[in-house]
Amino acid sequence: MSTQIRPAPVRKRVFVNAPQARAFDVFTSGIGRWWPKSHKIGEAELDKPVIEPRAGGRWYQLGVDGSSCDVGKVLEWDPPARVLLAWQLSADWAYDPDLVTEVEVTFTPEGSGTRVDLEHRMLERIGERAETMREAIDSPNGWGLLLRLYSEASAE
Amino acid sequence: MPVGEIARGLPVTRPAVSQHLKVLKEAGLVGDRSEGTRRIYHIDPKGLGAMRAWLDQFWTGALDAFAAEVERSHKEEKQ
Numbered sequence: 378m379s380t381q382i383r384p385a386p387v388r389k390r391v392f393v394n395a396p397q398a399r400a401f402d403v404f405t406s407g408i409g410r411w412w413p414k415s416h417k418i419g420e421a422e423l424d425k426p427v428i429e430p431r432a433g434g435r436w437y438q439l440g441v442d443g444s445s446c447d448v449g450k451v452l453e454w455d456p457p458a459r460v461l462l463a464w465q466l467s468a469d470w471a472y473d474p475d476l477v478t479e480v481e482v483t484f485t486p487e488g489s490g491t492r493v494d495l496e497h498r499m500l501e502r503i504g505e506r507a508e509t510m511r512e513a514i515d516s517p518n519g520w521g522l523l524l525r526l527y528s529e530a531s532a533e
Numbered sequence: 534m535p536v537g538e539i540a541r542g543l544p545v546t547r548p549a550v551s552q553h554l555k556v557l558k559e560a561g562l563v564g565d566r567s568e569g570t571r572r573i574y575h576i577d578p579k580g581l582g583a584m585r586a587w588l589d590q591f592w593t594g595a596l597d598a599f600a601a602e603v604e605r606s607h608k609e610e611k612q
Contacts, residue, residue, distance in 0.1 A: 384562055384582070384584075385559070385585075387588050387592055389592045389596050391597070393604060394604050394607070395603045395606075399603060399606070399607050400603050403602055403603045403606060404599060407602065407606070410602050410606075411595070411598040411599045411601070413591070413594055493596070493600075495596060500581060500585055503581065504581040504584065
């Protein structure tokens with residue numbers, strides 16, 4: 378018998394030296410200016426991601442050929458304090474309409490700037506639908522990989 | 534897998550491995566059970582640990598880039 382495995386949410390915090398509204402706008406409407414370009418969804422070369430600025434809005438990646446691929450959607454839209462996004466990508470970076478993990482981002486005025494807190498939660502739902510990483514991990518070597526990944530992440 | 538067996542394949546001491554496992558358990562990445570005096574750990578078979586570690590690194594990089602862009606655009610507007 379084994380205990381249930383449920384990964385803790387990923388939580389990150391940064392402080393930015395800018396007003397709350399600016400931080401909110403750059404995160405949402407300006408996402409194409411900072412989002413890492415290293416991964417692509419679908420076939421097309423990525424141009425930039427887009428978050429439609431409203432509850433129910435789409436979150437998608439535009440390709441250079443004009444095509445678009447969904448990433449998720451806007452669940453709750455409370456500018457300039459908070460946005461709740463659905464991240465609907467599986468472990469192999471493919472959009473899955475039946476998979477919903479939540480990314481909550483809050484923007485809190487603090488001193489001369491803004492504290493930005495991000496929480497990516499319900500990660501166990503990814504595991505419920507993903508089998509791709511099983512072979513790499515479910516082996517004695519998998520332990521070493523896991524420990525190394527973890528200590529690299531926590532050393533940052 | 535018992536702690537001793539996990540530690541055997543790693544270039545760190547057994548207490549260090551125990552410490553890591555404790556952290557991993559708190560993060561919800563491994564489970565454990567008692568078997569006599571031994572503690573047996575198991576990894577999530579669906580690879581959630583690696584997935585979470587990957588997302589952790591991804592968001593660190595993404596938020597660094599975000600913070601740099603916020604401050605760049607804020608400075609530009611003030612000028």
